[in-house]
Amino acid sequence: MANQPIDLSVDFCGVKFKNPFLLSSSPVSNSAEMVANAFEAGWSGVAFKTLNSDRVRIVHPSPRMNPYHYGSKRLVGLQNVEQISDRPLRDNLLDFLYLKKNYPDRIIISSIMGFSNDEWAYLAKASEDNGADMLELNFSCPHMTIEGSGHKVGQANHLIEKFTETVKKSVSIPVLAKMTPNITDMIEPALYAKQGGADAIAAINTVRGISQIGLDDWTARPKVAGIGAISGTSGPAVKPIGLRFIADLAKCEKLGLPLSGQGGIETWIDALEYILLGSSTVQVTTGIIHYGYRIVEEMIEGLSDYMAERDVERVADLVGKALPTLQETDKFDLNSQGIASYDLDRCVGCGQCLIVCNDSGGQALEWDSQTRRPRLIEDKCLSCMVCSFVCPVSGLITYKKQPSSWQRRETAVIGTELESELKLEPIKKMPGSLI
């Protein structure tokens, strides 16, 4: 237990945050009334809902979200067609002033999105003038259809550079570029943002997806007056994608910018994974949509205890700690082989291991129908560990490394009597190939 309060503060682009946990720009950061509640709960800062310059009136589609459930597990993902703020710019800026006055130790990151250089500059300046500590450039809203806006910018490198440069010229506060995952490689657009002067990268925005199709109306959800659309997916379902992009950015020495990680964070463990892959701060929306602002209490306590147990003094000491061992798959030592190991004293006899080993593994299990227990044929075990994924008793099935002399049996051929019918020539050496 962390008996002494642990210092969770982080320095991010020269700005001090009480802890690495921020609200991301979304419905959870729509107004000062909401953000004040979040600050009271313990969040250290907010990426305020993306400002609108009042040039066009924003109307939200109705309804605007749809859950992605897994069995009775709610909200393993979330689909949304949320727009930028539908409030007048003046109201949002008044909210900035209120928050800075009442919560001077909390950080306001003003998320902005423009359609032209002038609009980007206008919003940036207005934000800085009214207390924003940082800016986040929304290059990634996933359901914009107009070229030169939202994720369309995030997919057009020269626009990223141009708009970032414009903003940087207009303000002196640090600037984050928020990137879309709806591309194959985030490093390139991130480098353009750096080229434009960005101080940090925030990722990921939501992943374009479809969460559900109505079976009666054959229409994707959310259904807005009879129409569905591909739009942003978030929540635990996209965490692996978010972690991957953060790791990509963090591994890129040429980029070398601080990162604000986001995508599917609900617990301190999720947050820590983002931190270990190189994020200095993390941002949350879907977790709050599911559980409310209170989840930050568990994030603060969980991370504090983790650090206390390991004598980690500062969050900064954890940032990127998983990167050295994160390599391309060709770095694996294939001579190191192992098998699944079963602690049958704890087995309840459901036999799910048997089913998955037969149907997706190495057929390495036998079943004793009297005792209702599996028996491992060790030299058939592929060490795929799928059995351990479905076993209802945590830790019953573990990985056991085998000595280097150990040999796995080859997968048997069932139809050897058909050898005479086999039509196969040995593969020829191809020019330029290694074989």
Next chain:
Amino acid sequence: MEQNENFASMPKGFSLDQAIAEAERCLLCHDAPCSTGCPAGTDPGTFIRKLRLKNITGAIRTIKENNILGGACGVLCPAARLCEQECCATEISRPIEIAKIQRCLIEHSWDRGLKLLSAPEKNGSQVAVVGSGPAGLSCAAELAKRGCQVTIFEAHSEPGGVIRYGVPSYRYDADFFAHELQEIKSLGVEIRCDAPIRGEGEAERLLQNGYAAVFLATGLWGAARLKPEVADVDGLLSSVEFLASLRDGQLEVLRDRIKGSTVAVIGGGSVAIDCAESAAKLGARDVYLVYRRSFTQMPAEKSEQIEALESGVHFLVLNQPVDFVINHHRKIEAIRLVRTRLAETSGNGRRTPETIPGTEWVLNADIVIEAIGNRAVTDSSRWYPNVQVDGQRLIQTDSSTCRTSVEGIFAGGDIVRGPGLVVEAVQDGKTAARGIMEYLAGKEV
């Protein structure tokens, strides 16, 4: 004791959300032991997997194709000592509530108006079923599904037998049963009520009246009595009479009579619990459950015992009734009891009670209900004089076919096995249907 307003209907079961959540706890066993635990061959391993994988209609089909009274079994089965006792999840937390999932799925099929069973073209065979309890209904439905024209003869004015007249409404109510019955009728089964087959040899004569086979499932409507010679005493009645009157339009009369009175119920089985709990729910001031052994020897299900305790019934264990006190208006006034202690375990494992000399005492009671065992009606063997019965007037059958000693006559349910479970009666009906189909096929050759 507090009056229970919900005497007439069952508590709600699982919602579909609850059932799905419960199904998620299931370990989806390779060799589902739950599916070996049902006397009627219910396959929870399969229907829970179907539910888990969102094949809800398939899950319901799995239940209904096996058991036409899947709802009744889901409500009434002592699942804790059948399928649920086998559940692997027990070792992790607690057994999956299989019976509740089953009930929910059946109710869900009604909500959705699903019709999953159908009868083929008629095969020309007419079969008579005597009695519309679980065994009779199960047999009739199975035969109808195989193309037979089935007619059920029911002595009562409504069908259902023991699940209609032998259990209180708060355990299994009429609305719920009406849905199950509708499915059976939709298979083309004809049910004739107020149609007792109780004349001398009348059951056997059905074979001469156009029916190719007869299934006897008349149940046990007689009652064991402490003093068989004592009759026509006001306030002294058998459990059979008491429970039937609760379901026979006399509920309000009984409520008035029981309210504020002292009721003593003799017995320790499920029926005794039903009687005692009913009396408590109907507003009796005190209800005593008099049992000659102790709490753990009671044949009633544990859950029923706890329920009765919680409804305020006083458990008067280790007391043997020896006589009744009846006044000169032939009204019951009290029971004479003598205290007992449990002797050492005898061969069968259940400790027998022995009375303690000099401990006789008197328990005043306005109403005494004897729930010490259902019996075959005294003259029942007259209805089928050539069918072999035992000393208890239970019909003798071949258990694999339900054949009796008379060719063409089959029997099952309580009239064969003695007091049993609904799910066992359902299985008898299925076995008999198979036996009857084989018999009919043999006749054609």
